[in-house]
Amino acid sequence: MDREQRITNIFQSYREVNKVFYHLMLNVAQEHGITPIQLMTLRILKEQPQAGLSFLAAKLNLNNSTTCGIIDRMVKADLVTRERSGTDRRAVNLSLTDRGKALWNETEATRMKMFLPLLQLSVEEENEFHRIQQKILSILRDAREEV
Numbered sequence: 001m002d003r004e005q006r007i008t009n010i011f012q013s014y015r016e017v018n019k020v021f022y023h024l025m026l027n028v029a030q031e032h033g034i035t036p037i038q039l040m041t042l043r044i045l046k047e048q049p050q051a052g053l054s055f056l057a058a059k060l061n062l063n064n065s066t067t068c069g070i071i072d073r074m075v076k077a078d079l080v081t082r083e084r085s086g087t088d089r090r091a092v093n094l095s096l097t098d099r100g101k102a103l104w105n106e107t108e109a110t111r112m113k114m115f116l117p118l119l120q121l122s123v124e125e126e127n128e129f130h131r132i133q134q135k136i137l138s139i140l141r142d143a144r145e146e147v
Contacts, residue, residue: 010136028111032103037062037070038079042096042104045080050093079103 001009022036029039037060044059045051051059057067071094074080079100083093096104121129 024114025111028107028114031110032107034079034103034107038074039107041070041074042079042100042107045094045096046101046104049095050083052091052093056094074100 025036025039029036032039034042040060041056044056048055048059053064053067053071056071057064060067060070062070071080071082075082077099078097081095081097083095084091
């Protein structure tokens with residue numbers, strides 16, 4: 001197998017796995033009446049209560065304007081609250097409402113059920129997967145910095 005085919009095979013494999021993960025997340029989100037990006041927002045705010053908009057945008061890999069629109073819709077749906085920071089009047093802290101927390105718990109149960117088949121991997125296979133993935137990430141990050 002030549003170099004180009006090897007690179008194509010690695011890239012295609014990642015694309016296929018990513019596509020399946022995305023569709024599973026889409027199914028989880030749709031089952032609960034939200035979008036995948038809102039599902040990710042729920043997770044981030046569950047893990048990081050009182051997060052700021054810029055922090056959330058960075059975690060979502062989106063700009064502040066797009067993230068603000070997502071938060072606007074989630075505030076209207078009573079899933080998220082915005083509160084002015086006590087230390088910086090320009091800053092806004094974001095938190096899940098009780099409804100947002102309950103929705104996160106429901107979606108998490110659904111997500112865990114959908115991804116449970118991943119436990120068919122042995123611990124050794126999982127460790128090897130993580131090792132290879134970290135190596136690929138390191139190689140690609142180094143290549144990105146060289147460009």
